[in-house]
Amino acid sequence: MYLKGAAMEFQENVPLAPYTTFGIGGPARWFAEARSEGDLVEAAAFAREAGLPLFALGGGSNLLVSDQGYRGVVLRIALAGIEEERRGSSLIFSVAAGEDWDAFVDHAVAKDCGGIECLAGIPGTAGGTPVQNVGAYGQEVAQTIHMVRAFDQMQSDFVDLAPEQCGFSYRRSRFNSFDAGRFLVCRVDFSLEQGRAPSIEYEDLIRYFKEHNLSCTLGATSRAVRVIRKSKGMVISPSDPDSRSAGSFFKNPIVAMGVYERIAAGFSPAPVPHYPAPADDTGRARVKLPAAWLLEKAGFHRGLIRGRAGISSRHTLALINRGDALAADILRLRDEIIAGVEEQFNVRLEAEPVWLE
Numbered sequence: 001m002y003l004k005g006a007a008m009e010f011q012e013n014v015p016l017a018p019y020t021t022f023g024i025g026g027p028a029r030w031f032a033e034a035r036s037e038g039d040l041v042e043a044a045a046f047a048r049e050a051g052l053p054l055f056a057l058g059g060g061s062n063l064l065v066s067d068q069g070y071r072g073v074v075l076r077i078a079l080a081g082i083e084e085e086r087r088g089s090s091l092i093f094s095v096a097a098g099e100d101w102d103a104f105v106d107h108a109v110a111k112d113c114g115g116i117e118c119l120a121g122i123p124g125t126a127g128g129t130p131v132q133n134v135g136a137y138g139q140e141v142a143q144t145i146h147m148v149r150a151f152d153q154m155q156s157d158f159v160d161l162a163p164e165q166c167g168f169s170y171r172r173s174r175f176n177s178f179d180a181g182r183f184l185v186c187r188v189d190f191s192l193e194q195g196r197a198p199s200i201e202y203e204d205l206i207r208y209f210k211e212h213n214l215s216c217t218l219g220a221t222s223r224a225v226r227v228i229r230k231s232k233g234m235v236i237s238p239s240d241p242d243s244r245s246a247g248s249f250f251k252n253p254i255v256a257m258g259v260y261e262r263i264a265a266g267f268s269p270a271p272v273p274h275y276p277a278p279a280d281d282t283g284r285a286r287v288k289l290p291a292a293w294l295l296e297k298a299g300f301h302r303g304l305i306r307g308r309a310g311i312s313s314r315h316t317l318a319l320i321n322r323g324d325a326l327a328a329d330i331l332r333l334r335d336e337i338i339a340g341v342e343e344q345f346n347v348r349l350e351a352e353p354v355w356l357e
């Protein structure tokens with residue numbers, strides 16, 4: 001059944017699995033698509049009047065839906081369009097939330113605009129990027145976001161949020177933490193500098209440029225990032241079983257220096273990989289540990305199989321749907337990994353994908 005609102009259709013019991021890169025999940029009680037700001041207002045009113053929660057769905061690339069589905073309203077954000085305006089040596093791109101992220105990276109790079117070239121090949125929509133402050137290879141969207149326009153369900157009004165109002169930190173923002181569920185992102189403005197040199201800082205990228213003897217252009221960088229991601233099964237493709245995933249399933253933990261020193265002492269003289277991280281609120285030094293290294297050392301290797309779930313054969317951090325997996329299969333493997341890593345290192349990993357039930 002479906003209900004017709006003023007401008008939109010609300011369909012009942014729509015399976016969500018096809019809308020996720022995992023290919024997992026039960027139905028949404030109600031489902032609609034927003035193509036305009038007016039649709040966002042209408043969907044929010046529909047949910048409020050029905051007394052149901054509303055979930056904004058982008059590319060479904062960082063999402064695990066429960067086998068029972070979602071009892072509220074799923075609103076697929078399909079607002080389209082990119083506009084640009086010159087400001088000195090930069091271009092401000094106003095990108096509607098439903099635009100494909102990777103296509104936008106291509107668009108910006110083609111205009112010789114730098115700042116997001118390392119974020120090529122990341123699945124999902126532009127509107128999803130500020131939510132978890134998407135980042136890769138040393139860049140994160142917080143560095144180039146000029147403004148986030150969103151519908152604030154609390155005030156029933158549109159707001160234009162400056163980056164300082166978005167609460168950005170590592171893979172985090174107000175949209176996925178203290179204000180989760182409050183805002184429906186409808187547009188993101190990026191300020192990208194024309195003619196800027198590409199950012200080539202991470203080992204994988206530096207090695208790729210050396211091995212292929214490439215000159216350092218924005219285009220070469222975004223192409224290199226796509227090749228590297230593809231080699232790790234991190235570019236969504238129907239023909240790649242390793243990409244039936246939500247990308248990295250675990251965040252790279254940021255731990256107190258003492259935790260790292262304890263782990264390093266246990267592995268001495270072998271080095272333990274670690275990277276600088278911001279100090280905590282009390283000024284104590286911290287470091288970032290690669291979650292993939294912790295998994296490997298705790299015995300969770302690429303290609304591991306647990307029934308219908310498993311670990312990608314090319315990336316330790318990607319849990320995969322091996323075919324007909326249920327969310328329950330993924331959760332069981334998640335719990336096994338979290339417990340195994342905690343027992344070995346006394347570090348508790350956090351899952352990255354959004355859990356919808």
Ligand code: NAP
Binds near residue numbers: 201203252288289
């Ligand atoms: P990777 O490049 O093997 O890196 C593993 C870990 O080491 C990450 O914590 C990474 O930090 C850190 N690292 C490596 N080189 C570093 C350097 N030169 N300086 C500081 N930190 C360094 O990771 P991967 O799993 O193959 O992923 C590639 C990139 O995609 C990474 O940047 C990763 O964070 C990113 N990614 C992002 C998302 C997301 O936004 N949701 C999902 C999947 C992967 P960083 O995490 O700070 O980069």
